[in-house]
Amino acid sequence: MLKLPIYLDNNATTPLDPRVLDAMIPFFTEVYGNAASRNHPFGWAAEEAVDYAREQIAQLIHCDPKEIIFTSGATESDNLAIKGVFEMYAQKGNHVITATTEHKAVLDTCKHIEKLGGRVTYLPVNEQGLISLEELEAAMTPETILVTIMYGNNETGTIQPIQEIAKIAHKHGALFMTDGTQAVGKIPVDVIADGIDLMAFTAHKMYGPKGVGALYVRRKSPRVKVTAQMDGGGHERGMRSGTLNVPGIVGFGKACELARLEMAQDAERLSKLRDHLEKELLTLEESYVNGSVERRLPHVANISFKYVEGEGLMMGVKDLAVSSGSACTSASLEPSYVLKALGLSDDLAHSSLRFGLSRFTTDEQIEYAIGHVKEAVTKLREMSPLWEMHKEGIDLNSIEWAEH
Numbered sequence: 456m457l458k459l460p461i462y463l464d465n466n467a468t469t470p471l472d473p474r475v476l477d478a479m480i481p482f483f484t485e486v487y488g489n490a491a492s493r494n495h496p497f498g499w500a501a502e503e504a505v506d507y508a509r510e511q512i513a514q515l516i517h518c519d520p521k522e523i524i525f526t527s528g529a530t531e532s533d534n535l536a537i538k539g540v541f542e543m544y545a546q547k548g549n550h551v552i553t554a555t556t557e558h559k560a561v562l563d564t565c566k567h568i569e570k571l572g573g574r575v576t577y578l579p580v581n582e583q584g585l586i587s588l589e590e591l592e593a594a595m596t597p598e599t600i601l602v603t604i605m606y607g608n609n610e611t612g613t614i615q616p617i618q619e620i621a622k623i624a625h626k627h628g629a630l631f632m633t634d635g636t637q638a639v640g641k642i643p644v645d646v647i648a649d650g651i652d653l654m655a656f657t658a659h660k661m662y663g664p665k666g667v668g669a670l671y672v673r674r675k676s677p678r679v680k681v682t683a684q685m686d687g688g689g690h691e692r693g694m695r696s697g698t699l700n701v702p703g704i705v706g707f708g709k710a711c712e713l714a715r716l717e718m719a720q721d722a723e724r725l726s727k728l729r730d731h732l733e734k735e736l737l738t739l740e741e742s743y744v745n746g747s748v749e750r751r752l753p754h755v756a757n758i759s760f761k762y763v764e765g766e767g768l769m770m771g772v773k774d775l776a777v778s779s780g781s782a783c784t785s786a787s788l789e790p791s792y793v794l795k796a797l798g799l800s801d802d803l804a805h806s807s808l809r810f811g812l813s814r815f816t817t818d819e820q821i822e823y824a825i826g827h828v829k830e831a832v833t834k835l836r837e838m839s840p841l842w843e844m845h846k847e848g849i850d851l852n853s854i855e856w857a858e859h
């Protein structure tokens with residue numbers, strides 16, 4: 456039988472918690488009504504389950520259950536928030552501010568509204584992956600309707616100064632939206648304390664099922680509205696039509712409840728495990744942490760190993776399921792645009808690995824990962840002429856390479 460690698464790609468998706476699956480199962484076979492059916496108990500039972508999940512989710516992020524709009528995932532929530540605000544507030548202005556390190560679900564939606572006549576400012580980040588509050592302030596105009604900056608980055612785990620960003624947006628009369636996909640369920644997120652007006656998040660990054668997400672839309676001071684992007688039966692207070700995915704929503708609710716109860720202890724254990732992994736891997740010379748070490752999600756480490764070629768690195772660590780900043784693991788030909796935005800060279804971006812730990816990651820798995828990565832990096836460097844030159848003290852930047 457095929458031996459599976461150790462799964463350390465939990466920023467891509469997490470396994471479903473068995474307790475979440477248990478909660479979902481009756482809603483496939485027994486309680487199969489349409490939550491919008493008002494005339495019989497099948498519908499009522501489904502609606503009751505959805506309402507309960509809405510409460511579980513609202514409790515995790517400290518909002519009112521009415522402020523949760525169910526979607527198919529964070530991609531849809533990002534689209535609904537940005538396009539929906541752009542259309543709804545067109546009278547006020549057409550300017551949106553975001554950052555270069557956002558997820559494609561945000562960046563490509565911003566590109567779309569540019570085609571519709573919108574103006575978008577893409578703020579740069581510093582080497583820590585953080586935007587500058589001064590640059591944000593300077594970019595605000597009377598036409599700015601929306602500032603959208605993610606909570607925690609999916610590649611590096613860097614956490615933006617959310618409360619400060621919200622204050623600046625509000626001071627200038629704009630709404631503040633955040634893609635909370637990687638942060639919700641991992642660190643405390645309080646939409647009221649943080650000043651968030653809209654927030655996208657998704658179940659499958661927090662031990663829930665794939666294909667179900669939510670958009671938080673503030674209802675009071677200010678009351679925020681988005682134009683629906685999916686027309687139809689007028690579900691979700693008219694903001695997102697379509698029959699609700701009841702089992703998925705039940706699972707999402709359960710995942711949020713578990714996160715509320717277990718997040719603190721998970722975060723403490725995982726940050727210790729992550730720090731141990733990182734400390735060990737940094738004993739390899741010329742290895743670097745990408746993103747902010749101080750402001751970071753507890754379960755993420757992104758490390759570059761200089762003088763190691765990206766493709767070789769991915770082949771060398773095949774006992775681990777991890778992501779890399781190199782293009783050979785993705786459909787695009789460019790190395791990670793997030794790492795490049797932090798100022799990394801193409802080479803260093805190519806030679807990076809992203810480790811994403813989960814509730815189910817064990818000490819033994821991390822010990823194995825440490826040994827495996829150390830061995831791979833050491834072996835690859837032994838074969839690398841660049842490493843040899845570096846060891847001989849030759850400044851590689853001073854070399855003039857022959858043209859071919």
Ligand SMILES: Cc1ncc(COP(=O)(O)O)c(C=O)c1O
Nearest residue numbers: 528529530558560609634636657
């Ligand atoms: C920051 C961020 N936003 C959005 C998404 C998209 O989420 P979903 O897969 O639920 O559409 C992801 C997941 O890849 C993500 O990490």
Ligand code: FES
Nearest residue numbers: 765766782783805
């Ligand atoms: S190492 Fe494969 S694309 Fe860079």
